[in-house]
Amino acid sequence: MTLALELDDLRKSFGSAEIIRGLNLKVEKGERHAIIGPNGAGKSTMFNLITGRFPQTSGHVRLHGTDLTGLQPFQINRLGLSRSFQITNIFPKMTVFENVRCSLLWSMGFKYSFWNMVSRNRALNEGAEEILEQINLTVRRDLPAGVLSYAEQRALEIGITIAGGADVIMLDEPTAGMSNTETDYIVNLIEKVTENKTLIVVEHDMGVVFGLADRISVLVYGEIIATGTPEEVRSDQKVQEAYLGAALEDH
Amino acid sequence: MDLILVNLIDGLVFGLLLFMLSSGLTLIFSMMGVLNFAHASFYMLGAYFGYQLSTVLGIGFIGGLIVAPIIVGVGGALIERYGLRQVHQYGHVPELIFTFGLALLIQEVVKLFWGQNQIPYFEPAYLDFALFSVGDNAIKAYKVFMIFISLAIFGGLLYILTKTRIGMIIQAALSYPKTVEALGHNVPFIFMGVFGVGTALAGVAGVIAGPALGTFPGMAFTLGSIVFVTIVVGGLGSLWGALLASLLIGWLTTFAASYNLRMEDILTGLGMTKPEVMSDSMLQDLWTLTLPQVGPILPYLLMVLILVFRPQGLLGKREA
């Protein structure tokens, strides 16, 4: 198997505080990998480093073997990595359909063109409709995204993330703040849309993590203290001590 | 040498005047995130109220200096409370547009009441004499008075911001507005207060600058854009940056206006020959360029350069 994503001694400091302290991680192609860890462990920072939102202090991120150091978020996205955000991050004034269609544009090769009409391209529009169907928002097609319910906005967020056809998908707490029913809906959705793709997900809900992930990494204070299959992580002594103890008793 | 000293004094006067405006503007910006386009309009109102109170109502120049800024400040606070806060919900761009519209409106209202032309607002007779002279140049007592008032206000502001409780809260709110609100301080009220005080400061500047620079409906726009330049150059939200930039721009424009450095001399100094018939040359404007001519645009040039190469300004911490 080939590696989809590789972190090599990745570090990040804000001022004198080192938040990410030497991450090493290998995620294989097609793997569903979950990152768990207590609040403030640096999970979102790690996401931001990988996707180019912040520059790293040292170390490397490799996507399909390509070093991402110094690349802008849009360049990284073009290499086939797409992410969602912990706080819903959509285009609130545009319609749901327009949100999805915009996220398809680059991957379908439209670039900065001002000589194509978006409404006249069959493949583009059908692609957008198809994504809408996948995320069950076809009925909301023409509403401004800002007026959707929270769960619908989260679904749209995932739709925007996967629409570009990136093969590495990173989701930052996709079920945060959701009821049980909504969580089930989103988890099903994630499983459906990330088929045959590499998925990296930060999640607090252990039920979701153990149901979804092939492998789990535990991030504590900017370090990965364990990586392995759910069973391995569950039985790992360090993880038990550091973090999982209480959570595991519930399951 | 004398000329340098005179220019230093004049530049200081203008720089401190700019600072009275830019300090309020930068405080307002850092707290509310809105660049108040109408800030210089409050300066203009200060001048007009000062004139109205001191001359027409006869409470004297000092009376005007005390009462006019209070009226301006209360007016500013009311505009914040009933105007800006209403627009705040729509976002920053409408806020900026609102203050822009306000600036237009204040100018028109001033024209309605006081007319298009410059009004006869002069320095009081007891300050209208030469205090001392540098070489052949007499320095008016009024200039020294302006410097002292500005310095007194600067000192007062510094004291309030660093030594008092309310100053601490304002300073904290500059960097962490959300946290300060979470600590239970009435941030909207502080906003209104800061807006009121900021506009009152502009009013003070107006009262004392009106006689020196002229009181006319265009005075707000003339000075307004320079004040913008000042706080952008100094770094948005930085008081020390505002002071530095105010003095820098004060001296820059004063010196540029008084040294008749001609491009012609520089070019011939570089060994180029002046074309015989000027109107044939595409470069005629380059040859006839003089420093006083480009002086007024130097601040804008400085601002564009700063924005391109150091967007956070000279002493600013965050980007505009």
Next chain:
Amino acid sequence: MSTANTTNRAYGAITLGTLLPWIIGAIILLVLPILMGSKGQLTIMSQMSIMVVFALAYNMLLGQGGMLSFGHAVYMGMGSFLCLHVMNASYFGSVPLPILPLIGGFFGLGIAMIIGSFSTRSAGTIFAMISLGLGELMAACVLIIVVFFGGEEGISGYRDEGLPFFGLEFISHIEVFYLIAFWLFVSAALMFLFSRTPVGRMANAVRDNPERAQFLGYSARWVRFVSFSASGFFCGIAGGLSAILFEIATESDLNVTASGVILLIVFLGGVGFFWGPIIGAVVFILLQTVLGLQTHLWELYVGVIFVAMVMYFPGGLAGIIMSHAVAMSLGKLGLLVRPYLTCVLPAIIGILGLCGLIEMIFHMREAPTGETEMTLFWTAIDTHHIWAWLVFGVIAAGGILLARQQSSVLKEAWDQANTIDTPAEEPS
């Protein structure tokens, strides 16, 4: 991809519905000069058309790209100056006048590309400040760079010295109007189409959420740069048209005041809709000419309208119109007619009363001493008599109080007109 839905939507089909506004627009442009053919009317309509082009170009930035520019008159003004230089050049005799605006457009594009290369790095306050600084710089340069800008007199030329275009020399006003109307139509159509292209759509996305757009593969800066350049192009076209109509360009064409006016126009019309700026430009020029003839204080009134709009109707006139869409689709627009009359009518009367008071203040200050009579609303009034002030005061206060009192009725009717009736309530 073979699992695709099987709906056979005809994407991008050109229907009568999408073409109708354009056909109506074209007809209006064709017919107007026939209905109102006097020289003055033609000039005002030409001026309006130029302003519409400029306003639409400005809204490509403000409305669609979320960039607030305080120095946009620069691009129109530069186009105007360049076109006048072409008109004064020896080769003008071989240039057909109708392509002149295109030359202005490309010049505007060039300038916008140079300035945009650094100013579009961010939107927001930095962009606004750079635009303001450059606007001031350019306005100051007009007086310094005399070769290009002609100093205080500006540059003037004659449009009829160009190559005759199918026999047209553009001497008469109606020919000039049709030339401007042609370019208005073409520019408006192109700008509309631009908003439907990938980069036009991404301009909206970057306006709404620049960061998210970056994670979709688009550089926010490039998207802004493309919109900015395109806007500069159409501003340049407007500048070329202005050069043709007025045959002169001066500092007042590109100073910060001119930039402020276009911001005012676009905001007044409404930034949220493509056609908002069109309404803004038409209304503004009408206000300028009609109000300007009636009172010296028209700028004051426009200022008040502007500030009131920003405070209460940030969507502008277009926003006000479109806020009736729900009521209309429910077929309940009729419910609003009565409350509008009972509320808006007294409000208008009250406001006119206020205007009367303001005009009287103005008269007292401006009129030569001894002259106490003025004509207000076709009535002679003695401004030094207490009765005049009382009458207008009562009208103002009464109208506004009545309007306030009626506003609750209006609000109720508004809510009712915007809710879907449940069947039980439906009148049989």
